[in-house]
Ligand SMILES: [Zn+2]
């Protein structure tokens with residue numbers, strides 16, 4: 001197993017080298033990625049199998065599930081992924097492995113093998129779906145089978161978006177996906193979170209920073225602060241000019 005780094009060299013190339021050296025020789029990043037796409041397709045198929053003759057209002061369950069997913073992402077990331085609560089596995093895998101291997105100064109994967117420390121393990125998606133089963137049951141009970149099916153479909157879609165975006169942020173800068181403007185903007189948000197001094201302070205959304213914005217945990221990057229200072233200076237200049 002690839003877990004975990006010591007505190008002394010957290011986020012350094014030495015920590016990454018040691019973590020990567022512990023990945024099983026049998027591990028194949030390509031198979032991990034293919035496994036993710038396969039389990040997503042299977043679960044989406046099961047969810048859509050529940051859905052028949054959708055009424056217009058039932059489509060609202062898709063954006064509702066995406067917003068719900070964003071809240072779960074924020075909560076799980078801020079909680080068990082960054083606190084050594086029992087069982088420590090999520091903390092070991094995220095803080096002591098993912099963060100210890102990738103600091104904000106060097107987030108790019110160097111090989112398919114390093115997907116082991118970027119992607120969630122394949123059991124994470126079924127486990128998360130089991131955890132949200134009470135919500136799924138509540139939706140079915142109150143709004144019906146179609147609503148539950150669309151909710152389940154969108155929750156799996158959200159997981160896929162999370163995994164693909166997170167992987168995109170950890171691709172090398174020359175990769176075509178890294179050059180997309182939207183990926184660049186979202187990557188800066190996540191990169192700030194990879195600063196070891198700030199990883200518990202904010203930017204807990206990895207995909208769209210909706211709950212970071214709603215709950216005030218969005219860390220401003222230097223560019224934002226510079227722009228804010230410039231606009232404050234301009235306002236102050238304007239005030240002086242007027243007075
Ligand atoms: Zn990351």
Ligand SMILES: [Zn+2]
Nearest residue numbers: 081094193199
């Ligand atoms: Zn984190």
